[in-house]
Amino acid sequence: MEKFELTILGCGSASPTLQHNPSSQVLNVRDKLFMIDCGEGTQKEFRKHKFGFNRLTRIFISHLHGDHCFGLMGLISTLGLLGRTGDLYIHAPKSLENLLRPQLDYFCRESPFKVIIEEFSTTESRLIYDDRSVSVHTIPLTHRVPCAGFLFREKPKDAQLIGEMLEYHQVPISERNKIKQGADFVKEDGTVIPNKVLTRPAATPRSYAYCSDTAYNERIIPLIENIDLLYHESTFADADADRAPNTGHSTAKQAATIASKANVKKLMLGHFSSRYPNNRILLDEAKSVFANTILANEGICEKL
């Protein structure tokens, strides 16, 4: 099966610590790499996991707090030193262009590729990227600054042809594309061979949503209903629940409540605060609401 894999490069919050790097992830969709957030040190983690720098085409930045974007300059600079020539696209909320461009012009003036920053509004869900493999919609989040999550939906693939059946029914090559796309086959004598005899259904398209940083907000539920994997921030344990709304963050239980109400298949908790020596408490609290929960950690890879 073609890849749809999420690798965590960083799942801490606020500042890099010895336990966690700041936020960054890589979603590999059929061997194209999409980066989500890019805190300081991301390029080193990217290198550690042996991702190909040239396969990285787009970076999605959720919001302009340092722990989600301070790794951009270093990463872009390294791509230049490695001789990249293909354009790099960065999707981000308003202001990144103004903040990053002067540094790009100064530090990367000899860079052999262009950096194209596409800014999006964070007030409503928008389609911000679309190719033949995947679409990406923003998910408006509730934080102290404009912030959006990202919903990656794999595109449905064509059905798979069953070679033996095509041969048996003598389907000419010219008909095969139509059959892949769902058409029945009509023989010269008028006999109809139903599509389902000639094909195996394509694998169900996969889906992933990234929701960090955000206070609890049920408005995101319709956007992420029934998806395969939800990464939801869980900055606080229940004992500190009163701090969550004011700081624009969620508790583990709140993340699990969103997962449960949206009927997602699996929940991954992340954006860990350094205040908890062991994130097990977050896992236990979330599992009391939504059983299929796991903790993010640097290096883990979820194959969907």
Add this chain to the structure above:
Amino acid sequence: MEKFELTILGCGSASPTLQHNPSSQVLNVRDKLFMIDCGEGTQKEFRKHKFGFNRLTRIFISHLHGDHCFGLMGLISTLGLLGRTGDLYIHAPKSLENLLRPQLDYFCRESPFKVIIEEFSTTESRLIYDDRSVSVHTIPLTHRVPCAGFLFREKPKDAQLIGEMLEYHQVPISERNKIKQGADFVKEDGTVIPNKVLTRPAATPRSYAYCSDTAYNERIIPLIENIDLLYHESTFADADADRAPNTGHSTAKQAATIASKANVKKLMLGHFSSRYPNNRILLDEAKSVFANTILANEGICEKL
């Protein structure tokens, strides 16, 4: 003895690799911390070595290439999150103010302390910092962009009084400061007690020079003569010597030649290129010219 200790946080070049972090060091002078250069990931190394963030008062940036300054924003942001209130001074060549200030104003607008950027010219050696423990002069270097090294000279300390001798000669307390500073003691009967009877000489002031990045240039020799420790870049091995001048870098042998001609006590090689799987070749080449050479490495601490 009070501290005069150099700790290497990063000694790689160009991009962070799995072997080396980009340039950064901490010089601890009598428990005040001076940072030299600040590549991406520096704050994490700083944390790893358990330095107190509050003891960091000044950062010296040699030049505006990313591997020497991309860690500044993350470090400054973390200092703010930790509630620092004391001003932070950054000494750097021209342009850092223009490049950094817009990001500081945006990302650190709630920061409880001020960042004061003091820009220096890199064309001649200047005194850029001076307190009662140490002075810092720039060292003009020869690189592709304006670049300076830094010479740290400990201030001479007062001589140490010998308690037993003061008592024996009945030196009144009011005279002691003068004696510390070198005066003889004249008794009421006119007898002169020479200073050297009453004091032990202070320890010899220590000195350290950081020279990265630079092509070979003998003009720096008079500035660093007889110092205790010289950190000199050695980006290239002898086999690649033809690449050094054009890129504004040095070979290990050139670093050693500078060390030898300046009669320094010890040479530390750094700014390692990822092209050499083992830096032993650089060490061997340098030692053929200057025996007391060591390799920099993340975490090593030279106590002077």
